[in-house]
Amino acid sequence: MTPRPTRDTPAGRAYNDLRNLARRQGRDVAEYLTMYTLEGFLARLALSTQAGDFVLKGGVLMAAFADRRPTRDIDLLASGFANEIAECEGRVRDIANIPFDDGLTFDRSSVKGEFIRDEADYTGVRVHISATLASAQLGIHVDISFGDPIWPGPTETDLPRLLGGTVQLLGYPDHMVLAEKLVTAIQRGTANTRWRDFVDVYAIAEGRPIAQRDLRKSLATVALHRGASLRPLAQALAGMAEAAQPQWAAWRRRQRLDGTTPEKFQDLLDAVIRFADPALGDEPTSRAWNPQRREWL
Known part of the structure; x- marks a missing residue:
């Protein structure tokens, strides 16, 4: 030994x-x-x-x-x-x-x-x-x-x-980190198994203020580079949560994330959508994300 x-x-x-x-x-x-x-x-x-x-x-x-x-x-x-x-x-x-x-x-x-x-x-x-x-x-x-x-x-x-x-x-600015992960989620749709991307978006939104216009500009920049079309996550990932729950639960357990992420993938996805979809809309505003209140103000 x-x-x-x-x-x-x-x-x-x-x-x-x-x-x-x-x-x-x-x-x-x-x-x-x-x-x-x-x-x-x-x-x-x-x-x-x-x-x-x-x-x-x-x-x-x-x-x-x-x-x-x-x-x-x-x-x-x-x-x-x-x-x-x-x-x-x-x-x-x-x-x-x-x-x-x-x-x-x-x-x-x-x-x-x-x-x-x-x-x-x-x-x-x-x-x-x-x-x-x-x-x-x-x-x-x-x-x-x-x-x-x-x-x-x-x-x-x-x-x-x-x-x-x-x-x-x-390093990458926080809004560019978010943009790459969100555009990937849109591109992959309901077949997406990149659980870490959802967790990262959730974690950043839990702790950092984000300007909506900056996030929208970053999303547009990434989408243009990849030849992707932006649309709301609620639309792109409709019906995903229930089917993804068993895989999410197994991955979450392996990663020891019980204390830092929602048990249900639906709850995680709802939080990500609440954060992302206003910036994915047609007319971003001058609002900023408030991580304490978890809303755009």
Whole structure:
């Protein structure tokens, strides 16, 4: 049996602090070790000369808007270089090589890229990289996409870290995060099983004020880029809730979201529709979303 790391090194201290934090919060230690590794890569990116070439999006960014959620990947929108495997691999190696006193050691020789061809609306390169923290062997991947619009542009984002402190880097504005997820929901319709998108919209709406005109402009920008037509979610997802309930319940249980999300998918969907549909109407107003009252005022 491998002995538990001591607190004599930065790696050992971080490992034990993460282990204790996970136990206090009732989470899986491996989950927190992976999230710490993702944060470590982003901390190195923020210090690099490449920081201006990447914009953070996806699951890791949610920690800046609402509760962080488990994920094994970093989603970055890139500009200023080619959508090629070798180019992306080289940039990930360079970022991983930047010194940072967090106990993580990235294995530059483990870097391996592949084209992402999962969905018609998402193309880019996925780069895998391994790391160690004390005795823990860890693996993450960095998904790099190209060409997606951001309106009006990236924002400076303070990303909280698990063990304190923040990482400052460029990120998607909250209304663009919402727009991408809502347009995806419209496009996929009642066959949608991207439960995390619904949860993310719900979480942002629970905690952040949103200007309706900004959300509408972002929705229109994403829809134009994807060749999609905007329509109310109530119409696009009519009849979905009852059929989706068994899958939603199973996914919610696996993700340990009992205390933060509605038990019934119908209740979650109703909350998302109440937030989204006024901005999906024909004439957005100057109203702003009030997260405390959960309405547009």
